Amino acid sequence: MMMNETLKVIENRRSIRKYASTPLSAEEKQAILHAALRAPTAGNMMLYSIIEVEDQATKDRLAVTCDDQPFIATAPLVLLFVADYQRFFDFYSFCDVESACAEKGITPRLPGDGDLLLASCDALIAAQTAVIAAESLGIGSCYIGDILENAEIHREMFELPQYTLPITLLVFGRPSILKEENRLTPRYDQEYVVFKNKYRRLLPADFIRMNEPAAAHNYPNLTREEAAITLGQNNYFRKFVADFEIEMNRSSRVWIDSWNQGITLK
Numbered sequence: 001m002m003m004n005e006t007l008k009v010i011e012n013r014r015s016i017r018k019y020a021s022t023p024l025s026a027e028e029k030q031a032i033l034h035a036a037l038r039a040p041t042a043g044n045m046m047l048y049s050i051i052e053v054e055d056q057a058t059k060d061r062l063a064v065t066c067d068d069q070p071f072i073a074t075a076p077l078v079l080l081f082v083a084d085y086q087r088f089f090d091f092y093s094f095c096d097v098e099s100a101c102a103e104k105g106i107t108p109r110l111p112g113d114g115d116l117l118l119a120s121c122d123a124l125i126a127a128q129t130a131v132i133a134a135e136s137l138g139i140g141s142c143y144i145g146d147i148l149e150n151a152e153i154h155r156e157m158f159e160l161p162q163y164t165l166p167i168t169l170l171v172f173g174r175p176s177i178l179k180e181e182n183r184l185t186p187r188y189d190q191e192y193v194v195f196k197n198k199y200r201r202l203l204p205a206d207f208i209r210m211n212e213p214a215a216a217h218n219y220p221n222l223t224r225e226e227a228a229i230t231l232g233q234n235n236y237f238r239k240f241v242a243d244f245e246i247e248m249n250r251s252s253r254v255w256i257d258s259w260n261q262g263i264t265l266k
């Protein structure tokens, strides 16, 4: 496989959840943020904001509100990535686009679902760019998807206005244990994920084969089919119908609905 310094950084990255207590230097933080802002962005509009959570009490609270993950509170750098149409929409208002629309006979509109998805793309691409920049400096990171839970609490904590959505939280720190002790997690083979020209729905034989390595490791005494079914059921109960995913879906609905309510919130 081709390899260079950049590909090595990507290959060896893994989520880091235990941090050395040394803070990150101002230069390191600046390098990570600068790289994030160099990420591609739709229409070069930068439809995201990044909130650095410096306040320890807020980190402590996030460690609870993001599905009780105490390591969040121990991270020297915590960045909230917000899909943000508020800034551009406020800018449009400042530019009096309503009068300009009236003159041109164009109906003005409010940010909608597509704008939300595009802003989420922007925010996530900036986030992943920060991850790779940090990794290249020897600084580990971990996404916290549970920031999508507890919409009401997080809206208030960060004073997030209507046309925003906290799409992801990233925690950073120097790994406290040797990287080698923290193994790379496996991935499904490309044939189940990368298709040519058209989408390919997977068949029962694919599900059995794609889960074979994990099945053999976890359930050596079951048949390949039984082991794949057991893995799938475990995943379903641990994740899909778990309380945190139910809450994530409820809370996400609150965020999405608030974008579609017209201008009602501050």
Ligand SMILES: Cc1cc2nc3c(=O)[nH]c(=O)nc-3n(C[C@H](O)[C@H](O)[C@H](O)COP(=O)(O)O)c2cc1C
Pocket (backbone or CB within 6 Å): 013, 014, 015, 016, 017, 069, 142, 143, 144, 145, 146, 168, 184, 185
């Ligand atoms: C969108 C997203 C949300 C995630 N949320 C969490 C989380 O809340 N807590 C956590 O410990 N890891 C979280 N992770 C990290 C994944 O568990 C991790 O990326 C996955 O297990 C693969 O491991 P690796 O990153 O070490 O390769 C999240 C990752 C992504 C991309």
